[in-house]
Amino acid sequence: MLNLSNVQHFSVGDGDGIRTTVFLKGCNLRCPWCHNPENLCKEPTVLHYRSTGKTELFGRRVSAEELLTELLEDRDFYEESGGGVTFSGGEAMLQANALVPVVKALKDGNVSTLIDTAGCVPYALFELLNPYVSGYLFDFKTADAEKYKSIGGDLDLVTANICRLLSDDVAVLIRIPLIPDFNCDSGSVQAICLHLQRLGVKRVELIPFHRLGSAKYEAMGLEYAYKNKEPLKADEIEKTEAVYRNYFAVKTER
Numbered sequence: 001m002l003n004l005s006n007v008q009h010f011s012v013g014d015g016d017g018i019r020t021t022v023f024l025k026g027c028n029l030r031c032p033w034c035h036n037p038e039n040l041c042k043e044p045t046v047l048h049y050r051s052t053g054k055t056e057l058f059g060r061r062v063s064a065e066e067l068l069t070e071l072l073e074d075r076d077f078y079e080e081s082g083g084g085v086t087f088s089g090g091e092a093m094l095q096a097n098a099l100v101p102v103v104k105a106l107k108d109g110n111v112s113t114l115i116d117t118a119g120c121v122p123y124a125l126f127e128l129l130n131p132y133v134s135g136y137l138f139d140f141k142t143a144d145a146e147k148y149k150s151i152g153g154d155l156d157l158v159t160a161n162i163c164r165l166l167s168d169d170v171a172v173l174i175r176i177p178l179i180p181d182f183n184c185d186s187g188s189v190q191a192i193c194l195h196l197q198r199l200g201v202k203r204v205e206l207i208p209f210h211r212l213g214s215a216k217y218e219a220m221g222l223e224y225a226y227k228n229k230e231p232l233k234a235d236e237i238e239k240t241e242a243v244y245r246n247y248f249a250v251k252t253e254r
């Protein structure tokens with residue numbers, strides 16, 4: 001069974017074309033800026049919005065067959081737009097075993113699949129999925145091992161997994177969140193560029209931090225550590241992008 005929080009139809013941005021994004025519950029990292037707090041734990045999560053009185057429940061267990069039926073409803077849109085299905089989270093890779101029959105059946109049906117991951121899992125889990133998926137959207141957060149540790153991650157593991165994926169000729173798009181006071185100062189940007197260049201990365205996508213998750217924290221009765229953090233201004237994003245362009249082909253989410 002798969003443990004999902006949400007299936008978002010007609011989504012754009014997490015890969016090419018029109019996509020269905022499946023958000024899986026559970027994450028092994030704890031990034032303080034995370035904008036999907038409802039996906040962090042494996043247990044069902046209730047969000048209660050005081051302003052509207054609306055209550056939402058995130059968390060349901062579905063079989064591979066049930067999920068496939070839902071995903072294939074949008075097949076015509078995938079075909080017409082060059083889209084497909086993206087598995088996100090949380091950390092989608094934590095459910096790699098349960099995902100195998102889903103991505104295999106989608107591949108058999110000529111539907112492209114992408115996995116959005118922070119990559120802090122054993123490579124054996126990637127090996128389960130590599131034969132069937134079209135590629136990975138691989139978040140890289142910092143080249144500083146201590147900072148990775150501070151969010152529950154492991155720079156060595158992330159680095160090794162990127163290397164293995166590249167050497168196994170699997171499509172990997174490195175995505176870097178631009179997080180104020182974490183990885184956007186010039187030293188951090190330079191260190192990330194050099195680190196990824198050494199691994200042979202050619203293309204990155206930059207994802208500027210936003211505070212759209214604030215309301216969810218409030219609805220969960222949690223304090224959002226980034227509630228008052230200012231997102232980067234347009235000129236700061238451009239400056240950062242310009243540095244990345246010295247090393248890579250760059251696309252920035254706007």
Ligand code: SF4
Nearest residue numbers: 027029031034090118
């Ligand atoms: S890895 Fe992604 S889902 Fe997990 S805590 Fe960090 S931002 Fe949130």
